[in-house]
Amino acid sequence: MKITFLGTGSMVPTIERNHSSILFNYNSENILVDCGEGTQKQLRKAKISPAKITRILITHWHGDHVLGIPGLLSTLRWSNYTKTLEIYGPKGTKKYFSNMMNGFDSHILPTLKVKLIEINKKLVFENKDFYVETLPVVHTKNCLAYNFIEKDKRRINLSYLKKFGLKNNPILKSLSQGKDIVYNGKKISAKKATILNKGRKLSIVLDTIFFPGLYKIAKNSDLFVCESTHLSREQKESNDYEHLTSEQAAITAKKAKVKKLILTHFSQRYKDVMPLEKEAKKIFKNTITAKDLMTINV
Ligand SMILES: [Zn+2]
Ligand SMILES: [Zn+2]
Incomplete structure (x- = not known):
């Protein structure tokens, strides 16, 4: 299993950090977890053809996680994309998607094959190598975390x-x-x-409030990718906006007994994210911070 961070910022992009998106790769499967604005450009920078994308998993319908979808679909429509693109997301996905695509004079959907799946069970998708499961987190009305679990x-x-x-x-x-x-x-x-050969587990938790269910999601993961929008000195604000601090991400990593923690989804206010890494490392040593276009083998 391999992941590429396409965007590691949060609500507002910076020169270094694009909006949220992570590409998961396993053999011929290339699955995007979220597709913030500019994701297709990030794919180009990572030298990955957008036509290789097989599925998109949406965590929730906040702009910083989905505004790249129309642009990516437009490119696929002009790239002889013949597969059916499967887009999975929480309850409301069909309505939000159709509202978004009806916002302009689009020639995309009549030509491109898109299948929308509103997730209503834990198992999202499975093939011979791995499966994807989802668990709800607490952020806006409906928000999901995803686990990628390699089969033994x-x-x-x-x-x-x-x-x-x-x-x-x-x-x-x-x-x-x-x-x-x-x-x-x-x-x-x-x-x-x-x-x-025991299969590996990758957990991806993007926007969420701090709550005990997070331990269950990340339990025994080989790699835990977790949002870390703020430093703990901003905990009140972080909580009000339903986000995690780096300290809370590290507490989760420790309790869930994960092997490695990667922090992402940083507020644009942090030009340097080392203080967030340091704060997390005090609690969970094997922590690093994500950078755009960084690739990690799980
Ligand atoms: Zn976000
Ligand atoms: Zn959000």
Whole structure:
């Protein structure tokens, strides 16, 4: 799993920080989490063709997370994009999307295939490699956090299978699926004949207030990407606007026992985000701050 930060700012962009968007990549899947204004330009800077996007997951319909959608769709319409673009989001997504696309004389939608999915269950999407689940957070009427969870994989332990005289046999597929097999009258246990590669977990929490449900979302994540709009000295203001401080992000990371924390969604007031990183590190050491166009392997 790989992610690229396309925008790490919040409500107002700066020269260094675009509005919110994170690209998730796994094999042929390229999923945008949010699509703030200018996201398609950020994709160009990251040397990623917008036509590679397979899905968009929306956390919520605040402008800093969605205003890049019409521009991106317009580009796809003129780029021979033949796939169906799936856009997932919280309750209200269909209404907000149609209002936005009806705001101008658009030739986009009659040509481009777009499927809108209002999420009403925990499992959002699944393929053979990973699945995406969602949990609600507390910010505006409807706002979602997303977890990307890689499926566990079993690698065949060929040296163990030697004593059974077994190699390159279609029956090995059952073992890799975790099923015990019988070969030449002998039972072979999948547990012994395979090595388990535990799948990794990535949690993305953008705008939210601080509440206990966050620990559950980020629980045991290998990588926890979390909004950190303010320093704790602005906690009152942060809370009023339903955002987190870097201290609260770090407390969440610690309680959820994540491996690594990346802070993002910074207020434009911080020209230098090192104080936010320092504040978080006091509580959770393995913390870094995101930069636009930064890429991380999970
Ligand atoms: Zn935001
Ligand atoms: Zn918001």
